[in-house]
Amino acid sequence: MKNTSENLLEQLASTQLLPLYTVNNLTYLDKLEHLLVTNDIRFIEVTFRTKLVLPAIEKLSASGNLIVGAGTVRTLAEAKAAVEHGAKFIVSPVVIPEVIAYCLENDILIVPGVATPSDIQKAVECGIKTVKFFPADIYGGLNAINALSGPYYDVNFLPTGGINQKNFCDYLNNEKVIAVGGSFIISEKELMQENNQLLEDKLTELLDKLKNK
Template sequence: MTGTDLAGVLDGCRIMPVLTVPDPGTAAPLADALAAGGARCAEVTFRTPDAAQVLKTMAAHRGLVVGAGTVLTAEQAERGVAAGARFVVSPGYDEDVVARCRELGVPVVPGIATATELMRALAAGLDTVKLFPAEPLGGVALLRALAAPFPGVRFVPTGGIGLDRMSDYLAHPAVLAVGGSWMATPGHLERGDFAGIRRLTAEAVERSAR
């Protein structure tokens, strides 16, 4: 299990909408809006009771590669993969989650906030990590500081990142993709503002290609 596996799954996708979806009924139009905006991957967080159903619906969309996010336990990893997750993202490093994802044959991206946590991930054979929460921890300055002594590591920064900061992260060669929730917030979903989701996604995708 290496970061190369995740890169292959993402297939060049550099913008990852991070989604918290309370109502499974919005999953299909949400997937349509993201794909229409040019998104090719997404992370469905396990922060709601029906996250597995949302993931299953979105994973059925031919235009999206969907992963399970905010995975805290091996059992959640199992449910996410059973629902169609192609990768698993955790806010921190948990040995049981990493081991179960290995058994399931899916890339796992544990969250790290320090060099010590990053070294634990490397010792487990991983070379791609989630820098979380990126902005509160120090943003691009922290990314640069961690990337320097660990040149083989790829990062997926997430947490507090918006459109205004996205490009700064993507400009760093160690960044595989940037995750963010601004493209599809709970407010967008509550209002049924799928046109807004499509517009914000398209803007992010367009900027990422510059």
């Protein structure tokens, strides 16, 4: 029987899109949840880049309609706090062994960030087989993923950084890429605009491209 983290990983691979969201104002979270749910994008990664991250995770987790995770997690304390507030998965910018150990012990999906073969080796040694490739554009993008997939044929990638509306399908067409992450999917700045139709149209366009890739 698969554990919770394995099931979440399968769901993420099915969804293929992981919005990265930095919250400066809690007011827009209801609108955020509505847009994601109505477009059947069920994952959201809230980043540890502002002091509102924990109340945002708690609020977005409350309804159970979204699978909410914490991103930019750099310490064990942040990982524990995020989980206590409802986070179902953890994403870190680098390999942090104590965070990985905590998540594995508690059956929490953990996706650590890597950029080099030595980073991937550290993740594999910690028992990880799906890593975040970040920042993807700076470290070689798809060419790098193809090269790294040679020796690390059993590792899957979640690239973020430089992923956008024009190139996200190129990444997703790579068999080693399970999903892509980025603020290009939805952002607080976009939610602040009163013209909701523009954002609806953008999400529809993204999903159409995803369907036809």
